[in-house]
Amino acid sequence: MAMCLTRNAKGDMMNGKRILLVIGGGIAAMKAPQLIRLLRAEGAAVTPVLTQAGAQFTTAMTVSVLAGEAAQAGLWDIASEAEIGHIQLSRNADLVVVAPATADLLAKMAHGLADDLASTLLLATDKRVLVAPAMNVRMWHHPATQRNLRTLRDDGILFVGPEDGDMACGEFGTGRMSEPEAIVAAIREELAPPAPLKLLPESQVRSGALAGRHVIVTSGPTHEPIDPVRYIANRSSGAQGTAIAAALRDMGARVSFVTGPAEVAPPEGVTVIRVQTARQMRDAVEAALPADAAVMAAAVADWRIKNSWAKKMKKDGSGKPPSLEMTENPDILAWVSQAGARRPRLVVGFAAETNDVVAHATDKRLRKGCDWIVANDVSEGTGIMGGSENAVTVITEDGPEEWPRMAKNAVARKLAQKIAGVIG
Numbered sequence: 001m002a003m004c005l006t007r008n009a010k011g012d013m014m015n016g017k018r019i020l021l022v023i024g025g026g027i028a029a030m031k032a033p034q035l036i037r038l039l040r041a042e043g044a045a046v047t048p049v050l051t052q053a054g055a056q057f058t059t060a061m062t063v064s065v066l067a068g069e070a071a072q073a074g075l076w077d078i079a080s081e082a083e084i085g086h087i088q089l090s091r092n093a094d095l096v097v098v099a100p101a102t103a104d105l106l107a108k109m110a111h112g113l114a115d116d117l118a119s120t121l122l123l124a125t126d127k128r129v130l131v132a133p134a135m136n137v138r139m140w141h142h143p144a145t146q147r148n149l150r151t152l153r154d155d156g157i158l159f160v161g162p163e164d165g166d167m168a169c170g171e172f173g174t175g176r177m178s179e180p181e182a183i184v185a186a187i188r189e190e191l192a193p194p195a196p197l198k199l200l201p202e203s204q205v206r207s208g209a210l211a212g213r214h215v216i217v218t219s220g221p222t223h224e225p226i227d228p229v230r231y232i233a234n235r236s237s238g239a240q241g242t243a244i245a246a247a248l249r250d251m252g253a254r255v256s257f258v259t260g261p262a263e264v265a266p267p268e269g270v271t272v273i274r275v276q277t278a279r280q281m282r283d284a285v286e287a288a289l290p291a292d293a294a295v296m297a298a299a300v301a302d303w304r305i306k307n308s309w310a311k312k313m314k315k316d317g318s319g320k321p322p323s324l325e326m327t328e329n330p331d332i333l334a335w336v337s338q339a340g341a342r343r344p345r346l347v348v349g350f351a352a353e354t355n356d357v358v359a360h361a362t363d364k365r366l367r368k369g370c371d372w373i374v375a376n377d378v379s380e381g382t383g384i385m386g387g388s389e390n391a392v393t394v395i396t397e398d399g400p401e402e403w404p405r406m407a408k409n410a411v412a413r414k415l416a417q418k419i420a421g422v423i424g
């Protein structure tokens with residue numbers, strides 16, 4: 001195919017890198033041309049591969065002209081297959097990107113199907129694969145898709161998005177493909193040379209099952225200001241999160257401990273990041289990434305005051321109380337669970353419930369997209385919130401696992417061992 005495009009490299013971040021871009025069959029395929037433009041502007045070479053369904057949403061001509069290379073589509077092309085083209089394609093790339101990654105493509109990848117060029121090269125590749133899922137919210141939350149996502153994560157597939165938002169089908173929810181700019185940022189991150197290893201002084205090198213692993217632990221309550229002297233808080237003491245951080249440290253992990261204003265002092269030998277509000281906690285967690293695991297034990301306030309007062313509120317003599325308008329805080333657990341390429345391999349959430357503990361926690365695990373939920377009953381009379389003991393049920397993909405009531409330190413050690421079983 002004759003091409004008339006000259007390369008317009010704005011930067012050299014990706015100079016000399018080759019991206020094999022698989023374009024699946026969803027409305028978001030219309031963003032593929034823009035993705036190709038952005039990648040080429042950063043100096044990358046792009047080989048587009050269109051699935052049969054992908055070609056219904058964007059054309060081979062458009063992506064070929066923008067890429068400066070003919071789009072690949074068929075498995076049964078004699079000219080290229082004489083040189084085993086599908087293997088070469090999958091090996092010549094520095095990174096394989098699937099955008100949009102439809103539910104169908106993800107299912108094929110999870111099951112190792114190879115019945116067209118795209119799925120065959122995804123199975124044949126020896127390179128890292130980054131997927132940008134795009135689908136209807138129901139398709140995203142379907143247990144089959146969620147099962148496939150877990151398989152793909154376990155296989156080391158990297159994710160960017162999806163985002164929450166309006167869908168082409170008129171529904172709202174999780175499933176929108178990340179914008180091309182965000183996909184480019186994730187690609188840039190994957191292609192960046194690894195940071196040089198910083199060696200710890202000998203005295204600080206730890207041994208243990210989690211040596212060399214980085215774990216983020218959040219702990220304590222958050223304080224959401226009403227005015228400079230008043231705030232909304234909860235009864236979390238930070239005892240369980242602190243014990244977990246200490247147990248992980250004792251097993252050799254490097255721990256970033258993001259704590260709200262807790263009653264108990266943070267443990268020694270961990271990196272302590274103190275925050276007040278949910279928004280600060282989210283920013284601190286983001287800054288602490290990447291990590292091998294995240295244990296989100298903090299009791300984050302669901303809501304904050306929409307417009308907190310800059311000055312102390314005073315009675316005005318009218319006898320009328322002020323009205324406080326609330327707004328939702330960022331959902332840190334859901335955000336980390338869906339952090340795409342930056343998602344820790346294991347994300348553990350906590351659920352403090354007062355009724356139907358297992359049912360609510362099981363639902364929460366699916367809604368947030370985390371791997372495990374540690375659920376506890378904090379209803380009055382259990383003495384758990386602020387107490388020294390805990391009775392938890394750990395919910396994993398295999399179902400609920402009820403642990404006997406024990407000291408929070410013992411829960412922490414048992415959980416740290418379970419974590420080491422995955423990332424150790």
Ligand SMILES: Cc1cc2nc3c(=O)[nH]c(=O)nc-3n(C[C@H](O)[C@H](O)[C@H](O)COP(=O)(O)O)c2cc1C
Binds near residue numbers: 053134
């Ligand atoms: C108008 C239309 C829009 C679609 N959008 C999506 C989508 O966004 N995500 C998705 O997973 N499937 C979507 N589908 C269904 C896929 O196109 C279908 O499952 C197809 O087999 C996927 O092929 P692929 O594996 O080549 O991507 C859509 C279908 C139609 C007709």
